[in-house]
Amino acid sequence: MRVRYAPSPTGDFHVGGARTALFNWLFARHHGGRFILRIEDTDRKRYNPQALQWLLDGLRYLELDWDEGPEVGGGYGPYVQTERLEIYREHCGRLLEAGAAYRCFCTPERLQELARQAQQRGERGGYDRACRNLDPEEAARRAEAGEPHVVRFKMPLEGETTVHDAIRGDITFPNAVLQDTVLMKSDGIPTYHLANVVDDHLMEISHVLRGDEWVNSLPLHIHLYRAFGWEPPVMAHLPLILNPTGKGKMSKREERAPDGSVRPVFVRTFQELGYLPEAMINFLALLGWSYDDKTEIMSRQELIERFTLERVQASPAVWNYDKLDHMNGYYIRQLAPEDLAGRLVPFFEKAGWKADREKVLQIVPLIRERIKRLSDAVAVADFFFLEKLPPYDAAELIPKKGDAAMALAALERGREALGKIEFTREAIEAALRGEAEKLGIKAGQMFHPIRVAISGRKVSPPLFESLEVLGKETSLARIGEAIAKLRGASGA
RNA sequence: GGCGCUAUCGUCUAGUGGUUAGGACAGGGCCCUCUCAAGGCUCAGGCACGGGUUCGAAUCCCGUUAGCGCUACCA
Numbered sequence: 132m133r134v135r136y137a138p139s140p141t142g143d144f145h146v147g148g149a150r151t152a153l154f155n156w157l158f159a160r161h162h163g164g165r166f167i168l169r170i171e172d173t174d175r176k177r178y179n180p181q182a183l184q185w186l187l188d189g190l191r192y193l194e195l196d197w198d199e200g201p202e203v204g205g206g207y208g209p210y211v212q213t214e215r216l217e218i219y220r221e222h223c224g225r226l227l228e229a230g231a232a233y234r235c236f237c238t239p240e241r242l243q244e245l246a247r248q249a250q251q252r253g254e255r256g257g258y259d260r261a262c263r264n265l266d267p268e269e270a271a272r273r274a275e276a277g278e279p280h281v282v283r284f285k286m287p288l289e290g291e292t293t294v295h296d297a298i299r300g301d302i303t304f305p306n307a308v309l310q311d312t313v314l315m316k317s318d319g320i321p322t323y324h325l326a327n328v329v330d331d332h333l334m335e336i337s338h339v340l341r342g343d344e345w346v347n348s349l350p351l352h353i354h355l356y357r358a359f360g361w362e363p364p365v366m367a368h369l370p371l372i373l374n375p376t377g378k379g380k381m382s383k384r385e386e387r388a389p390d391g392s393v394r395p396v397f398v399r400t401f402q403e404l405g406y407l408p409e410a411m412i413n414f415l416a417l418l419g420w421s422y423d424d425k426t427e428i429m430s431r432q433e434l435i436e437r438f439t440l441e442r443v444q445a446s447p448a449v450w451n452y453d454k455l456d457h458m459n460g461y462y463i464r465q466l467a468p469e470d471l472a473g474r475l476v477p478f479f480e481k482a483g484w485k486a487d488r489e490k491v492l493q494i495v496p497l498i499r500e501r502i503k504r505l506s507d508a509v510a511v512a513d514f515f516f517l518e519k520l521p522p523y524d525a526a527e528l529i530p531k532k533g534d535a536a537m538a539l540a541a542l543e544r545g546r547e548a549l550g551k552i553e554f555t556r557e558a559i560e561a562a563l564r565g566e567a568e569k570l571g572i573k574a575g576q577m578f579h580p581i582r583v584a585i586s587g588r589k590v591s592p593p594l595f596e597s598l599e600v601l602g603k604e605t606s607l608a609r610i611g612e613a614i615a616k617l618r619g620a621s622g623a
Numbered sequence: 624g625g626c627g628c629u630a631u632c633g634u635c636u637a638g639u640g641g642u643u644a645g646g647a648c649a650g651g652g653c654c655c656u657c658u659c660a661a662g663g664c665u666c667a668g669g670c671a672c673g674g675g676u677u678c679g680a681a682u683c684c685c686g687u688u689a690g691c692g693c694u695a696c697c698a
Contacts, residue, residue: 137698174697176697242695254624255694308694309626312695313695316696318696343691343692346692347693348693368628371629373690377634378690421635425646425647427646428647448636449634451634451649456648457648458647458648560657581657592658594657
């Protein structure tokens with residue numbers, strides 16, 4: 132079995148595309164087939180030279196390896212469509228010769244006018260097939276003379292076309308609504324339809340798994356295969372991914388909110404935010420596919436073993452960031468501490484901190500249950516790395532049902548007690564609890580000011596462990612700063 | 624507008640004629656607890672509507688409605 136993922140390099144690698152790639156990849160790996168990557172760059176206007184790199188990087192991040200395609204080659208190349216132009220021209224010629232297609236000399240202006248008139252009538256009608264009945268020999272002469280033209284496919288005018296989709300079953304279209312679609316543009320570059328069909332055949336693709344937005348062009352594709360005298364591959368249209376709002380296809384753009392947060396839609400952004408490839412794969416696999424009534428967490432290997440087309444959903448799926456975050460958090464917690472530490476280091480370094488592995492390894496147990504994305508660790512663990520704590524208000528130091536005097540007492544007694552002990556988790560806890568008791572305050576009221584003093588925040592990783600990792604010197608210094616801040620604020 | 628696809632908790636889904644309609648995320652509560660998490664227990668929440676077929680429909684058929692997609696010399 133041979134399947135392909137055939138993206139168009141027009142922009143950033145989108146999660147919708149990643150899902151399509153993943154289903155093809157899982158299908159190939161499950162059946163021991165080949166996964167082919169083909170670049171469909173026939174749209175010169177929207178071509179983006181960075182897109183290919185984004186795509187390749189994204190596939191590598193997700194660990195979706197391709198057996199044939201760019202960089203790896205293969206026996207059916209080239210795998211970039213603009214390097215195959217001669218092949219399409221030759222095949223287009225065959226269609227022309229067989230009378231299955233015709234040259235159309237209608238100008239863009241005429242087409243526009245046609246559309247305008249249709250709209251005036253409240254219709255949407257397409258091309259009027261004015262050139263369909265031109266004498267082929269005369270048309271050939273005009274083309275020879277250099278007259279600009281496109282090549283259109285001759286769709287049947289009457290009756291209906293029934294096509295088969297492996298997921299949806301038979302689908303029937305009245306031929307009257309089908310268009311004489313352009314196969315070859317006036318610049319000699321084929322449209323998607325021609326190039327795609329020709330390549331899928333020549334590359335011996337056995338199963339086409341693509342997005343649902345293509346079902347309406349399936350009749351054209353099937354007629355193309357027939358016109359060439361080819362057997363079409365098994366066609367399967369995957370359910371679309373919808374926006375979290377449920378309104379429309381998943382957005383192709385991501386905008387940064389004023390606070391810098393993003394709702395990622397590009398694979399690159401998910402990677403930058405610290406989504407684990409194993410979580411992405413697992414989540415994406417469940418978007419339009421399921422294994423049974425209980426199992427959701429599945430390794431790459433399990434996914435490969437279990438993936439079948441039969442269990443692919445026909446209905447569209449709404450993207451759910453909460454579920455992805457949950458899953459990513461789960462996978463983060465499953466990571467061995469050394470592994471997690473290694474993955475965290477780049478994020479800390481990007482924040483500008485000296486993050487040696489040893490230190491990160493100490494921090495990992497304190498934060499692994501508190502992050503959903505690797506990048507979250509930066510905000511959670513900042514106080515371990517920062518030389519100077521970000522400014523906070525003295526009022527933050529005051530515990531619940533307490534006042535400045537209580538905070539001050541807790542800090543002063545805490546500092547004194549901590550100064551006298553060996554800095555281990557157990558000793559720290561014992562010392563702090565002891566002081567709380569002596570002061571006649573609740574343990575929480577004792578811990579709160581110290582937490583804020585060492586982390587600069589009301590919410591932090593576990594206090595005793597944090598103190599231990601921070602070390603005696605830094606801890607006492609920060610408590611000292613808090614005392615000074617509190618004294619200053621109380622107007623002394 | 625036309626054509627096509629789809630329709631089970633808010634969301635992802637299990638379910639293929641007989642089930643107390645199951646699970647997960649999100650939400651509520653309780654437990655654990657130094658904050659926040661994580662974890663455990665638990666509650667609430669659904670077969671779009673209307674007709675058939677059948678002894679019996681979430682499951683099969685038809686219609687309605689709704690959502691989405693396509694309707695380019697873009698893919």
